[in-house]
Amino acid sequence: MAKRIEGKNLNIYYGKFLAVSNVNFTIAPNSVTAFIGPSGCGKSTVLRTLNRMHEVIAGASVQGKVLLDGDDIYESGIDPVAVRRTIGMVFQRPNPFPTMSIYDNVAAGLKLQSGRIRKSELDAVVEKSLRSANLWGEVQDRLNKPGAGLSGGQQQRLCIARAIAVAPDVLLMDEPCSALDPISTMAIEDLIRVLKKDYTIVIVTHNMQQAARISERTAFFNLAGVGQPGELVEMDDTQTIFTNPTDKRTEDYISGAFG
Amino acid sequence: MADGDLPTDLASRSTNGVTPARGGNPFASRIGGGGVGLQPAPPAAAAPVQPAALVGSAEPLAAAAPSDAPPVTGAGSPALGTPKGKVRLGDRVLLALTTGAAGFVVVLVVLVAFFLLVKSVPSILDDKVNFLTSTEWSPTPGNLRFGIAPLLYTTVVISILAMILAVPTAIGIALFITHYAPKSIARPVAYAIDLLAAIPSIIYGIWGARVLAPHLVGAQHALYHLGGVPLFKDRNVPTGSLFNGGVVLAIMILPIVTAISRDVFERTPRENIEAAWALGATKWEMVRLAVLPYGRAGVISGAMLGLGRALGETIAVFLILSKVSHFSPSMFSGGETIASKIANSASEFNDPASTGAYIAAGLVLFVLTFVVNAAARTIVNRRKDFT
Numbered sequence: 001m002a003k004r005i006e007g008k009n010l011n012i013y014y015g016k017f018l019a020v021s022n023v024n025f026t027i028a029p030n031s032v033t034a035f036i037g038p039s040g041c042g043k044s045t046v047l048r049t050l051n052r053m054h055e056v057i058a059g060a061s062v063q064g065k066v067l068l069d070g071d072d073i074y075e076s077g078i079d080p081v082a083v084r085r086t087i088g089m090v091f092q093r094p095n096p097f098p099t100m101s102i103y104d105n106v107a108a109g110l111k112l113q114s115g116r117i118r119k120s121e122l123d124a125v126v127e128k129s130l131r132s133a134n135l136w137g138e139v140q141d142r143l144n145k146p147g148a149g150l151s152g153g154q155q156q157r158l159c160i161a162r163a164i165a166v167a168p169d170v171l172l173m174d175e176p177c178s179a180l181d182p183i184s185t186m187a188i189e190d191l192i193r194v195l196k197k198d199y200t201i202v203i204v205t206h207n208m209q210q211a212a213r214i215s216e217r218t219a220f221f222n223l224a225g226v227g228q229p230g231e232l233v234e235m236d237d238t239q240t241i242f243t244n245p246t247d248k249r250t251e252d253y254i255s256g257a258f259g
Numbered sequence: 260m261a262d263g264d265l266p267t268d269l270a271s272r273s274t275n276g277v278t279p280a281r282g283g284n285p286f287a288s289r290i291g292g293g294g295v296g297l298q299p300a301p302p303a304a305a306a307p308v309q310p311a312a313l314v315g316s317a318e319p320l321a322a323a324a325p326s327d328a329p330p331v332t333g334a335g336s337p338a339l340g341t342p343k344g345k346v347r348l349g350d351r352v353l354l355a356l357t358t359g360a361a362g363f364v365v366v367l368v369v370l371v372a373f374f375l376l377v378k379s380v381p382s383i384l385d386d387k388v389n390f391l392t393s394t395e396w397s398p399t400p401g402n403l404r405f406g407i408a409p410l411l412y413t414t415v416v417i418s419i420l421a422m423i424l425a426v427p428t429a430i431g432i433a434l435f436i437t438h439y440a441p442k443s444i445a446r447p448v449a450y451a452i453d454l455l456a457a458i459p460s461i462i463y464g465i466w467g468a469r470v471l472a473p474h475l476v477g478a479q480h481a482l483y484h485l486g487g488v489p490l491f492k493d494r495n496v497p498t499g500s501l502f503n504g505g506v507v508l509a510i511m512i513l514p515i516v517t518a519i520s521r522d523v524f525e526r527t528p529r530e531n532i533e534a535a536w537a538l539g540a541t542k543w544e545m546v547r548l549a550v551l552p553y554g555r556a557g558v559i560s561g562a563m564l565g566l567g568r569a570l571g572e573t574i575a576v577f578l579i580l581s582k583v584s585h586f587s588p589s590m591f592s593g594g595e596t597i598a599s600k601i602a603n604s605a606s607e608f609n610d611p612a613s614t615g616a617y618i619a620a621g622l623v624l625f626v627l628t629f630v631v632n633a634a635a636r637t638i639v640n641r642r643k644d645f646t
């Protein structure tokens with residue numbers, strides 16, 4: 001079930017280096033939110049704090065709160081493993097497990113979470129996830145072939161299938177199309193439009209047109225200055241951000257990007 | 260793997276190459292760039308294969324060139340491409356060197372095999388008992404009676420024992436160093452393990468026989484009482500059993516297996532590790548999903564290097580194992596391995612016939628090593644398309 005996410009006073013560190021400062025936002029359930037902004041401004045960093053992936057980097061830490069339907073995922077006593085099971089993630093580079101078959105890749109998360117699970121049940125989930133990821137038709141006769149043997153676009157859809165197989169509440173995507181050709185990109189954008197019926201989706205993208213095409217809300221991040229931490233400049237309806245932004249910096253960035 | 264789309268890229272290059280509409284010049288740059296681009300293409304390929312692949316792929320490209328294409332040097336820039344058929348000097352030298360090195364090893368192995376065969380076959384033919392099954396060993400000239408069975412058995416049992424003890428331990432240590440321990444602990448542990456590799460085997464031998472042996476008696480007793488299987492049955496030596504030898508060998512091969520496992524575990528691609536984390540894996544599940552599958556082939560290679568050392572180890576085994584008058588399959592019995600037997604019998608190498616008996620034993624060790632390595636290759640390659 002899709003959930004609401006709120007970030008409150010987020011300060012995000014790599015060791016002593018403050019990468020992103022004082023970020024606040026609310027993301028509605030069943031919406032698609034795009035994070036845009038120049039390289040190095042902290043989009044990935046913010047995204048990764050939303051499912052506690054930030055802390056797998058040695059020395060990395062987070063101050064502030066991330067509320068998932070009101071519950072702070074950073075509260076002491078909350079298991080990051082449990083958080084990641086409810087908030088799935090898709091990465092910039094497709095990263096299927098190279099030693100696993102297509103089937104096992106999709107089933108991997110499920111096997112972790114529910115231990116022993118009946119084969120028939122597993123089959124059903126694998127098929128459903130691959131269908132949702134719009135990949136079933138292309139792979140149904142080679143489920144036992146290695147996942148790494150697919151094309152880049154197919155691999156990325158495989159990773160999406162793997163992420164949704166465990167039925168998360170939220171799906172985070174960090175530039176999921178940046179390594180893909182236009183056709184695969186379209187396929188994934190279509191997929192995102194369908195998936196938002198069931199998930200809350202946050203997507204980082206450098207492609208303005210893409211943000212405009214698929215998201216309802218857009219957050220513009222920027223560096224406060226040279227050597228300064230990144231910040232959230234503004235967040236608004238995508239339409240507004242692209243046509244009539246409040247902040248001058250947003251306007252400059254967007255007009256620069258569109259020429 | 261992420262490089263998976265490279266071959267497609269190359270394929271499309273060569274298709275473009277034969278399209279006359281593209282003309283000769285882009286093609287030329289493709290050949291020129293192609294040589295460079297090709298090198299990293301097979302990430303998993305063994306080093307010696309690379310130059311061959313390089314030449315092999317460049318040739319068909321050149322051959323596929325439309326005959327009406329202008330000579331590639333016509334591009335004007337000397338940096339672009341080399342004329343068809345001409346291989347760069349650097350490539351040639353590299354090819355010659357690598358081929359030479361690989362060839363040298365092959366020739367060496369063939370010569371060793373040839374030597375072993377020539378020297379041992381006459382003695383094996385003269386053997387009054389069955390060389391493969393007999394448990395006797397008295398290669399007296401004129402009355403050659405020697406069988407390899409007990410030596411081979413002891414060699415194999417002691418090495419397997421060492422592997423059983425060392426490989427899981429090594430994997431554990433390597434995982435600890437690479438994924439569990441904080442850096443401040445991981446480093447010293449890694450150094451300590453590496454130091455084990457620097458201790459000469461004679462020290463291991465003396466230590467194993469004098470210091471370790473008495474401490475193993477208790478464990479031997481416990482295992483012995485477990486029961487009836489022949490492997491545990493006899494206890495005809497107080498110390499210096501195969502078990503004793505196996506334990507010391509395990510310690511001796513631990514560093515090499517650990518070092519190689521550590522190396523491959525360390526290289527687990529970050530993206531695979533993150534994929535596991537993002538799925539909600541615990542630490543152990545992450546290791547199981549990402550680290551172990553990635554390191555599998557490397558661990559097997561490391562284990563094989565260790566096994567090679569265990570099979571051939573001479574002086575430590577020679578010092579530790581008690582000799583017995585009658586062969587017993589129990590690992591609590593004494594015995595001799597092929598290598599320790601040969602070391603022990605240098606005084607008998609004065610006659611070609613009895614020397615031949617020992618060379619025959621060496622031949623068996625040679626074949627054994629070969630078989631073991633071939634088996635390991637098969638295991639590593641079995642799921643090759645999955646890596």
Ligand SMILES: Nc1ncnc2c1ncn2[C@@H]1O[C@H](COP(=O)(O)OP(=O)(O)OP(=O)(O)O)[C@@H](O)[C@H]1O
Nearest residue numbers: 014019037038039040041042043044045046057230
């Ligand atoms: N693992 C890390 N260790 C230390 N600093 C890091 C690490 N990852 C990112 N940073 C720093 O944090 C800041 C934000 O990086 P981040 O990757 O979030 O940017 P981004 O907006 O996603 O950029 P891009 O659009 O290029 O992906 C940068 O200054 C970067 O150098």
Ligand SMILES: [Mg+2]
Nearest residue numbers: 043044045174
């Ligand atoms: Mg990023």
